[in-house]
Amino acid sequence: MGQPRILIVEDERGLTQTLSWYFTREGFEAVVVHDGAEGLRKAQALLPDVILLDVMLPGMSGLDVCRELRGGERTKDIPIIMLTARSEETDQVEGFARGADDYVTKPFSNKVLLQRVKAVLRRSEGPGEAADVVEHEGVKIDRVRHRVTVGDEPVDLTPTEFKLLLCMLRQPGRAFNRHQLMDAAIGEGSIVLERTIDVHVKTLRQKLTKAGGAAELIETVRGVGYRFREAVAP
Structure with a gap:
């Protein structure tokens, strides 16, 4: 820059x-x-x-x-x-x-x-790595183009929401606590409220659902935090 x-x-x-x-x-x-x-x-x-x-x-x-x-x-x-x-x-x-x-x-x-x-x-x-595409359960993240889609439907996310979704989508099924998600999406050492992550997750769920994704793609893990849903068996 x-x-x-x-x-x-x-x-x-x-x-x-x-x-x-x-x-x-x-x-x-x-x-x-x-x-x-x-x-x-x-x-x-x-x-x-x-x-x-x-x-x-x-x-x-x-x-x-x-x-x-x-x-x-x-x-x-x-x-x-x-x-x-x-x-x-x-x-x-x-x-x-x-x-x-x-x-x-x-x-x-x-x-x-x-x-x-x-x-x-x-x-x-972003890191600018070429051909860095992550896809799971119909949700696709293109890090190079900074683009998220559900099926063919684009999803408009803030930079923080983008980082948060990428963190969970790269390791589906893994439960992240709120501090881990804050470090990944907002930055290490940032002084923010834990409830901030809850707000971002709420808006992420709404945006993914509006674009055609399932409401429960981002799951709440009681006593821990959140995880992106593992693949559902056919």
Whole structure:
């Protein structure tokens, strides 16, 4: 990747000045906007490599901006990190439910935020291995094209959902606990709630079912976590 472009959507002007200066120093092209509607327009026009998105914005909330971006064909795969002064569990879960890839509460360290940005960029880029296709029970993942299909029906997933599904699909029948799934899908050392994985699994089930897959493809393992269903005997 050349100079990555970061879009900062935040209404605290003192904070945006600091973030813009810091990320520019670290080799990013930083673009700043101060309200939700303009942030959505900029994201759709510029297609940045990553977005820092405040939850509480004038005009249009960050959660609504996130939802709109995830629903757009050109913007659905852009990594989004939510920023907020609120740290309650329901706020964090709602952010992930709307499609956010990570969630950082204020105040935060710029160095820590930089590492979180680099982590979501690595996940969105993927390993780039040729002909890396995984298929099981009618669900097919093409890592090179970053494409998921159920039969011939495409499934639109966020980068985090993609990683989560890939982790389970590569080892069907293996039970993963929530910490293992968080490491695989969100990144080692990320500070997130265990319930976050439950939210991602719920949306994955809904998307796979809508595309024609069985609702029970992702099974709950009581007291452990989740697994992708082994092949069903004919």
